[in-house]
Amino acid sequence: MTELRILPLAGMPEVQVGDDLGELVTGVVELEDDDIVVLAQKVVSKAEGRVVRLDDIEPSARALELAGDLDPRRIEAILRESVEIVRVRPPLVIAETRHGFICASAGVDTSNAPEPGMLVLLPEDPDASAARIRERVQELTGRTVGVLVTDSFGRPWRQGTTDVAIGAAGLPVVLDLRGKHDPVGYELHATMIAVADEIAGAAELVMGKVEGVPGAVVRGLRLRGDARARDLAMPADRDLFR
């Protein structure tokens, strides 16, 4: 294993609706085969127009009931993005998105919105977003890369957020080492490594939240495969904590 390099995608312009992310990325970095392009969900959502105005949202009875002191229009946006509300402790609403991800506010976010009074939603299908960006990069450069779309998720039991993969194309999301053996011959029963989430977190380290670096390139892994980030969601019947 040689070293891994994580290059910040610096110098990209502020993303607008309809922007071609493949073009924006390849404009600021010279990509190589097997690079993994990591893009924050926010810029993917903005390029795809996944933004709503609070003023355009009419809260439902359920939103008004759940909202308490919170803005019921924001709660309504969360409900519309959710298939299930998992826990509520104001101001926290933990919900399962239609993609199967469990996260705060179903990924609905007020920070980093294009303007005050706007909410950014998760991409409709982040795996499809990743696949489109991957194809566009191939078209523009001839390079075969992996693409991850990432978001900052909290997690039970531990403080703070880590970035995880919510969309993926052109790489495996979990490395399955079951059946391999460690040096003294034990089978590594439980060893499924969520590499896509580790790559997402690694990329976050050079992205920051405020400085306007919306992505990174991870270079040096040779991960061949093609899986969906959606496959990282634990099936409900195997989950001990919902």
Add this chain to the structure above:
Amino acid sequence: MTELRILPLAGMPEVQVGDDLGELVTGVVELEDDDIVVLAQKVVSKAEGRVVRLDDIEPSARALELAGDLDPRRIEAILRESVEIVRVRPPLVIAETRHGFICASAGVDTSNAPEPGMLVLLPEDPDASAARIRERVQELTGRTVGVLVTDSFGRPWRQGTTDVAIGAAGLPVVLDLRGKHDPVGYELHATMIAVADEIAGAAELVMGKVEGVPGAVVRGLRLRGDARARDLAMPADRDLFR
């Protein structure tokens, strides 16, 4: 932000009880100031002699009761490492360790043990382990580095494990961006980034589980501070999922 490099700690000998990890690490890599040395819990535990023989464990009545089809001696080892059993669904036992971490088997592990029939336990105090290794590196090289001790933890709702920090010295474990503002002026209310866990996961990408690379050096972050990994554990009263 310049690029981040993640260098595998390759070429280290198999770690034995009493080994000086600071010496072993500095023997295989030329460290620089602000490097973060990441070491897998297994080698730290082995160096510290945190290994038990299954044959030396007498299972308690509670271990026999919980064990079902599992080896009651292993369950007894888990109980001794735990302050609370959080969930049981055989073969999974999710427990809170005395450090406050919630993880499978309280970190007690059969794979990668020195010999069959042995269990590796988490270090007694992984933050203290990290601090000792950090001081030893300083002594040997004059370099001021951060040190993380890491382990592979599963998490609710998502498949696979990611490596997280269970011991830390010489760097912050959470970056607190509350009160900073995003480009359109929103306060980033919820933005506490668990950088130590993201660094742990990034390091795992070059460590693998089978190839005998027990650590990595993360170079290019300028994280100054000193916090304990123990502070990453969510206080029980703020946790919605236990």
